Amino acid sequence: MTPTPERRRELLATAAEVFAAQGYNATTVRRIADEAGMLAGSLYYHFDSKESMIDEILSTFLDELWQGYDEVLAAGLGPRETIEALVTESFREIDRHRPAVAIYQKESRRLAAQPRFAYLADSQTKFEKAWLGTLERGVTEGVFRDDLDIRLTYRFVRDTVWVAASWYRPGGHHSPEEIARQYLSMVLDGIALRT
Amino acid sequence: MTPTPERRRELLATAAEVFAAQGYNATTVRRIADEAGMLAGSLYYHFDSKESMIDEILSTFLDELWQGYDEVLAAGLGPRETIEALVTESFREIDRHRPAVAIYQKESRRLAAQPRFAYLADSQTKFEKAWLGTLERGVTEGVFRDDLDIRLTYRFVRDTVWVAASWYRPGGHHSPEEIARQYLSMVLDGIALRT
Amino acid sequence: MTPTPERRRELLATAAEVFAAQGYNATTVRRIADEAGMLAGSLYYHFDSKESMIDEILSTFLDELWQGYDEVLAAGLGPRETIEALVTESFREIDRHRPAVAIYQKESRRLAAQPRFAYLADSQTKFEKAWLGTLERGVTEGVFRDDLDIRLTYRFVRDTVWVAASWYRPGGHHSPEEIARQYLSMVLDGIALRT
Amino acid sequence: MTPTPERRRELLATAAEVFAAQGYNATTVRRIADEAGMLAGSLYYHFDSKESMIDEILSTFLDELWQGYDEVLAAGLGPRETIEALVTESFREIDRHRPAVAIYQKESRRLAAQPRFAYLADSQTKFEKAWLGTLERGVTEGVFRDDLDIRLTYRFVRDTVWVAASWYRPGGHHSPEEIARQYLSMVLDGIALRT
DNA sequence: TATGAATGAGACTTCATTCAT
DNA sequence: GATGAATGAAGTCTCATTCAT
Numbered sequence: 036m037t038p039t040p041e042r043r044r045e046l047l048a049t050a051a052e053v054f055a056a057q058g059y060n061a062t063t064v065r066r067i068a069d070e071a072g073m074l075a076g077s078l079y080y081h082f083d084s085k086e087s088m089i090d091e092i093l094s095t096f097l098d099e100l101w102q103g104y105d106e107v108l109a110a111g112l113g114p115r116e117t118i119e120a121l122v123t124e125s126f127r128e129i130d131r132h133r134p135a136v137a138i139y140q141k142e143s144r145r146l147a148a149q150p151r152f153a154y155l156a157d158s159q160t161k162f163e164k165a166w167l168g169t170l171e172r173g174v175t176e177g178v179f180r181d182d183l184d185i186r187l188t189y190r191f192v193r194d195t196v197w198v199a200a201s202w203y204r205p206g207g208h209h210s211p212e213e214i215a216r217q218y219l220s221m222v223l224d225g226i227a228l229r230t
Numbered sequence: 231m232t233p234t235p236e237r238r239r240e241l242l243a244t245a246a247e248v249f250a251a252q253g254y255n256a257t258t259v260r261r262i263a264d265e266a267g268m269l270a271g272s273l274y275y276h277f278d279s280k281e282s283m284i285d286e287i288l289s290t291f292l293d294e295l296w297q298g299y300d301e302v303l304a305a306g307l308g309p310r311e312t313i314e315a316l317v318t319e320s321f322r323e324i325d326r327h328r329p330a331v332a333i334y335q336k337e338s339r340r341l342a343a344q345p346r347f348a349y350l351a352d353s354q355t356k357f358e359k360a361w362l363g364t365l366e367r368g369v370t371e372g373v374f375r376d377d378l379d380i381r382l383t384y385r386f387v388r389d390t391v392w393v394a395a396s397w398y399r400p401g402g403h404h405s406p407e408e409i410a411r412q413y414l415s416m417v418l419d420g421i422a423l424r425t
Numbered sequence: 426m427t428p429t430p431e432r433r434r435e436l437l438a439t440a441a442e443v444f445a446a447q448g449y450n451a452t453t454v455r456r457i458a459d460e461a462g463m464l465a466g467s468l469y470y471h472f473d474s475k476e477s478m479i480d481e482i483l484s485t486f487l488d489e490l491w492q493g494y495d496e497v498l499a500a501g502l503g504p505r506e507t508i509e510a511l512v513t514e515s516f517r518e519i520d521r522h523r524p525a526v527a528i529y530q531k532e533s534r535r536l537a538a539q540p541r542f543a544y545l546a547d548s549q550t551k552f553e554k555a556w557l558g559t560l561e562r563g564v565t566e567g568v569f570r571d572d573l574d575i576r577l578t579y580r581f582v583r584d585t586v587w588v589a590a591s592w593y594r595p596g597g598h599h600s601p602e603e604i605a606r607q608y609l610s611m612v613l614d615g616i617a618l619r620t
Numbered sequence: 621m622t623p624t625p626e627r628r629r630e631l632l633a634t635a636a637e638v639f640a641a642q643g644y645n646a647t648t649v650r651r652i653a654d655e656a657g658m659l660a661g662s663l664y665y666h667f668d669s670k671e672s673m674i675d676e677i678l679s680t681f682l683d684e685l686w687q688g689y690d691e692v693l694a695a696g697l698g699p700r701e702t703i704e705a706l707v708t709e710s711f712r713e714i715d716r717h718r719p720a721v722a723i724y725q726k727e728s729r730r731l732a733a734q735p736r737f738a739y740l741a742d743s744q745t746k747f748e749k750a751w752l753g754t755l756e757r758g759v760t761e762g763v764f765r766d767d768l769d770i771r772l773t774y775r776f777v778r779d780t781v782w783v784a785a786s787w788y789r790p791g792g793h794h795s796p797e798e799i800a801r802q803y804l805s806m807v808l809d810g811i812a813l814r815t
Numbered sequence: 816t817a818t819g820a821a822t823g824a825g826a827c828t829t830c831a832t833t834c835a836t
Numbered sequence: 837g838a839t840g841a842a843t844g845a846a847g848t849c850t851c852a853t854t855c856a857t
Contacts, residue, residue, distance in 0.1 A: 042837090057340060060255035064831060076833075077838045085831065115422070141336060144396075145253060180423050184404070187412050188421055190397060191390060198389040201339075209379070217382050225420035226383055227310065228375050234819080259848060272821050274849065432816095447730060450645035454852060466854075467817045475852065505812070531726060535643060570813050574794070577802050578811055580787060581780060588779040599769070607772050615810035616773055617700070618765050624840080649827060662842050664828065818857085826850070833843075 046071055046081055047095075048134075050088045055134035059089055059142050089138065090151065096135035097158050100128050108165055114173030115223070118192070121166065122219055125196045126211040129203050136200035166193060192222055241266055241276055242290075243329075245283045250329035254284055254337050284333065285346065291330035292353050295323050303360055309368030310418070316361065317391055317414050321406040324395045331395035361388060387417055436461055436471055437485075440478045441524035449479055449532045479528065480541065486525035487548050490518050498555055504563030505613075508582070511556065512609050515586045516601040519593050526590035556583060582612055631656055631666055632680075633719075635673045640719035644674055644727050674723065675736065681720035682743050685713050693750055699758030700808070706751065707781055707804055711796040714785045721785035751778060777807060 050067045057066070064085050065075040082088050107120040129136050139155075147155040167189045173179035179188075195218065209217075244266045248257050259280050260270040277283050302315040324331050334350075342350040362384045368374035374383075390413065404412075440457045447456070454475050455465040472478050497510040519526050529545075537545040557579045563569035569578075585608065599607075634656045638647050649670050650660040667673050692705040714721050724740075732740040752774045758764035764773075781803065794802075 058253070058255060058336075060253060061340060063829085073837090074839060075831080076840075079832065079834095080837055141253075145256065178423060179421050183412055183416065183421065187404070187409065188416065190394070191413065191416055192421070194393040194396075195386060195390050198393050199385070201389075202385060209382070214382065217378055218386065221378065221383065221386055221420070222416070223420045223422040225416070225418045226374050226378065226387070227418040228373060237820090258846085260846095268820090269822060270847090271823070271849075271851085274851095275820060278849095280848070448643070448645060448726075450643060451730060453850085463816090464818055465852080466819075469853070469855095470816060531643075535646065568813060569811055573802055573806065573811065577794075577799065578806065580784070581803065581806055582811070584783040584786075585776060585780050588783050589775070591779075592775060599772070604772065607768055608776065611768065611773065611776055611807070611810070613810045613812040615806070615808045616764050616768065616777070617808040618763060627841090648825085650825095658841090659843060660826095661828075661830085661844070664830095665841060670827070820855090822852105822854075824851095824853105827848090829847075830845095831843105832845105834841090836839085 043081055046078070047088060047092055051092045051134035051138065054089060054092070054142075055137040059138065086151070089142070089146070092135050093139060093143075093146075093152075094154060096128070096132045096139065097154065099132070100125075101158070101161070103128065104165060113178070114169050114176055115178045117169045118166075118173070118223075119215075119219055121169070122192075122196055122222075123212060123215040126199070126215040126218070129197075129200045130205055130211040133200055133203055133205060136197065140197060140200060162193075163189070195222060238276055241273070242283065242287055246287045246329035246333065249284060249287070249337075250332040254333065281346070284337065284341070287330050288334060288338075288341075288347075289349060291323070291327045291334065292349065294327070296353070296356070298323065299360060308373070309364050309371055310373045312364045313361075313368070313387070313418075314410075314414055316364070317387075317417075318407060318410040320391045321394070321410040321413070324392075324398055325400055325406040328395055328398055328400060331392065335392060335395060357388075358384070390417060433471055436468070437478060437482055438524075441482045441528065444479060444482070444532075445524035445527040449528065476541070479532070479536070482525050483529060483533075483536075483542075484544060486518070486522045486529065487544065489522070490515075491548070491551070493518065494555060503568070504559050504566055505568045507559045508556075508563070508613075509605075509609055511559070512582075512586055512612075513602060513605040516589070516605040516608070519587075519590045520595055520601040523590055523593055523595060526587065530587060530590060552583075553579070585612060628666055631663070632673065632677055636677045636719035636723065639674060639677070639727075640722040644723065671736070674727065674731070677720050678724060678728075678731075678737070679739060681713070681717045681724065682739065684717070685710075686743070686746070688713065689750060698763070699754050699761055700763045702754045703751075703758070703777070703808075704800075704804055706754070707777075707807075708797060708800040710781045711784070711800040711803070714782075714788055715790055715796040718785055718788055718790060721782065725782060725785060747778075748774070780807060 046067075049071045050062075053062050053067050053070055063075075064078060067088075068075040068078050071078075082091075103124040104121065107117065107124055110117075110120070112120060143155050143159075146152040147159070167185070170179060170185060170188055170192070174181045174185065199214070199218075203214075241262075245257075245262045248262050248265055252261070258270075259273060262283075263270040263273050266273070273283075277286075298319040299316065302312060302319055305312075305315070307315060338350050338354075341347040342354070362380065365374060365380055365383055365387070369376045369380065394409070394413075398409075436457075439461045440452075443452050443457050443460055453465075454468060457478075458465045458468050461468075472481075493514040494511065497507060497514055500507075500510070502510060533545050533549075536542040537549070557575065560569060560575055560579055560582070564571045564575065589604070589608075593604075631652075635647075635652045638652050638655055642651070648660075649663060652673075653660040653663050656663070663673075667676075688709040689706065692702065692709055695702075695705070697705060728740050728744075731737040732744070752770065755764060755770055755773055755777070759766045759770065784799070784803075788799075
């Protein structure tokens with residue numbers, strides 16, 4: 036017999052995979068159960084509700100994400116190095132939690148309206164503060180261009196990184212670090228050939 | 231009062247707005263009807279089904295998108311100018327069809343599996359051919375960097391542009407052309423200050 | 426412009442055809458209107474309701490049927506001749522009112538439960554009295570066999586005649602009189618060859 | 621309590637009873653559920669749809685019917701004995717599956733148009749081949765009269781038998797075999813007294 | 816007379832959830 | 837831990853009917 040917390044994790048992984056592929060609303064609890072080789076009702080021995088599944092998936096992911104981010108932000112790096120470290124850390128998270136990230140991308144905005152998922156909005160705020168702050172510091176310190184709308188830049192960098200979760204497949208050609216390197220190269224230096 | 235095709239368009243605009251805000255599955259037909267000031271059943275005088283609404287929204291949008299793209303692609307521009315024109319055209323579409331674009335982003339992958347929405351997959355293929363081809367041409371002609379994974383670059387540019395639909399609000403600070411200009415500047419030349 | 430009562434009759438004929446083919450419940454008012462070249466709502470200028478249509482179809486048919494039957498029954502014929510005349514008259518009605526007869530066969534039992542259609546039950550009673558009475562008279566007078574359950578015989582003769590409405594097509598190989606002749610021959614003398 | 625396949629059969633029996641009494645279209649799924657002592661939605665644990673219920677009712681009935689018919693047809697009996705055996709078998713089926721037979725009578729023609737119910741048309745064809753063939757053989761062999769339209773005779777015999785399902789009540793005065801005997805006597809020898 | 820648009824009741828169906836075994 | 841069966845709320849859709857034009 037697999038012990039309880041192990042089984043939970045397995046089931047959540049299954050659920051996350053299905054949520055990511057089909058969307059939360061379009062996913063039936065029965066579909067998850069099928070995938071896990073049990074009947075729909077049996078899931079309720081492990082979880083309170085369908086909502087508590089996505090809740091646990093998202094909060095677990097965000098906890099881990101912020102552990103990594105906080106370490107980077109506390110390291111006292113320069114703006115460019117901070118951005119590089121955050122991007123790299125982000126792609127590592129995508130590698131580890133791809134389904135959770137995909138779910139986060141698609142469902143976060145709607146869920147954040149419910150009190151239960153207030154932490155999503157909080158995270159969003161912290162997130163913006165971290166990235167936007169670093170970019171602004173970079174402009175001030177003359178590392179980043181000052182002729183761009185800074186909020187546009189923020190969204191550009193943010194989206195650039197996270198949307199990758201929609202196509203990324205672990206075990207592909209590139210390691211997360213390699214992808215991070217190329218993305219950073221594009222974001223920082225552009226794709227046009229310097230003449 | 232309002233003539234028939236006009237009413238259809240109004241109702242589709244309403245539906246698109248709600249679909250974009252809540253997601254297709256989370257949107258009830260009653261919600262759309264409420265928004266339109268009628269009863270749920272009344273919608274079925276105008277449309278066959280909820281599905282046919284999203285179908286018409288997406289196909290109308292894609293038709294218009296490809297009209298613009300095809301014009302650009304037929305103009306015989308150089309790779310860099312083609313990319314610039316495609317990006318600008320894309321932001322114009324986002325400006326005109328923001329809800330449709332947002333729906334496309336969120337629901338496209340799941341819908342494409344259904345035969346009825348096969349055109350979504352077709353469009354995806356054409357899309358990739360146009361962008362990827364232009365990028366490859368650019369590398370060959372020495373306009374774009376050749377040290378990047380070209381598929382990664384394609385996804386980078388593609389996502390960067392279209393995710394904008396999730397935060398873009400028409401009538402905001404920047405015109406679509408201005409946003410396009412800044413995006414292109416970031417994508418082509420990077421956000422780092424040249425030294 | 427066609428005068429009102431004429432148009433009514435046309436519309437009822439159309440409705441009867443559709444009711445007979447699809448069943449009353451399975452027939453939508455819109456289908457009838459389509460067939461008549463108008464919109465569903467327009468039918469309500471001519472009729473109060475869908476129910477009033479089937480009502481008028483059935484009562485018109487029964488009125489005419491009983492006109493014929495009453496004449497036969499008042500003619501003072503012998504039992505065998507009465508049966509022959511009733512059967513012949515019945516096939517004539519099927520020829521003239523095929524859809525109405527088919528509807529009567531399929532819907533009568535359910536409708537008869539409603540007060541509005543009480544006349545259906547009345548007709549049924551009169552019908553049974555006429556046929557069963559004639560058969561009994563025939564047994565008494567030594568014209569019909571006395572070794573058969575008389576109610577079974579009644580049902581046999583009744584069903585034999587009326588079910589024909591389900592396959593009969595006016596303008597086919599046989600005239601109603603010819604069909605009546607053959608049916609009577611079978612019912613009275615059997616299909617086995619006498620030895 | 622009751623094991624699964626048993627429950628299915630019970631529910632189908634309930635549904636068949638209601639379909640036969642009210643007609644398929646006029647029967648609500650809620651009515652069936654009421655009759656079965658459960659809520660409407662609960663039926664969907666056992667069946668895919670209302671349509672799949674009538675499908676299973678009809679196909680089960682036809683399967684059993686053809687088992688009996690095929691046995692008779694394979695027995696190598698003479699035409700008259702074959703007809704006798706088919707009629708007797710038919711009344712036994714009516715006795716066992718009265719609601720299914722009644723449903724078949726009322727709904728078959730409309731349903732047969734749908735691909736899902738193609739087997740109804742197939743059965744109809746096989747049915748005609750069996751009966752018409754036997755009658756023709758009887759005429760050739762001099763057992764049945766040759767002065768009748770054979771197709772008319774076929775319809776006469778066919779309808780005569782099956783319409784009985786509309787009034788037959790199991791456990792009544794006559795056993796199916798007794799009814800078959802009297803019907804055959806009427807069909808073969810007629811109801812007129814021989815002189 | 817007929818149209819176009821809508822109403823409102825009610826149908827079939829889905830699905831998260833519960834619970835005795 | 838899991839099953840089988842059910843609940844009940846809610847969702848999509850149908851359709852007879854109404855009514856201003």
